[in-house]
Amino acid sequence: LIVPGARLGAMSQKRAHRIIRQLKSDRTPERRATAVEIKRAQAALTKINGRPPTARQIWTATKSKDVSRNVRNFQWKGLHGAHKVGEYFETMPSPWKELAQCPRCNCTESMQHILFECTDPARETIWQLAEDSLEKKIDSYPEVDLGTVWGCSAAVFEDEEKEAAAGKARAFRIIVSESAFLIWKIRCERRIQHEDDVNWTLSQEEIINRWRAVINMRISTDRLLTNKSRHKRGALGTQTVLHTWRSL
Incomplete structure (x- = not known):
């Protein structure tokens, strides 16, 4: 394996693994479903950022630690068109074929x-x-669609203060992604745990409480992550947390 500029004697295992993964990725043709979802995300982000991000920028953004791991996995599968819903079941025999339809x-x-x-x-x-x-935080709230959900981690917002702009973007990526993931979880709860009971639904109060619980948990996690004595270099800056959640 010859990598220009990479000296074998100074190569770490982590860097070698990263290079090998990149080489394999470059040789793997993009799936059609992935290309469709990437274009969807680019179209949505163009409306927010004023210019389309590259596919690499979108993929890099999906690794943001601002978004919880389960939600990152949800977005990653979404960008690959890999969620097992709808058309995935249409060519299967019964009873799986019926899963392609929304019972509601x-x-x-x-x-x-x-x-x-x-x-x-x-x-x-x-x-x-x-x-x-x-x-309350973003002057002009953008229209949120499926592409926004998949690519919200790459959204950029403007403000006179750099820290405030970063706070807007961070709040946006957290709230949009967590909200979408909560909708997905409730859907799975209805279809799996309640076996497609069309009469099952959460009360308005419970829906609100679940959403608030998710957001409050993220705020609590952010507060804990500002502890520099515990998290060292991985600690969040206090100002980062304040700029994210202030005014919400």
């Missing part, structure tokens, strides 16, 4: 449908809560 709406259950079209009241309530909270 009697239509194909795509991720677009789950997150933005389903008649489940939890979906609309959660997005309204997200919008209401972010409107």
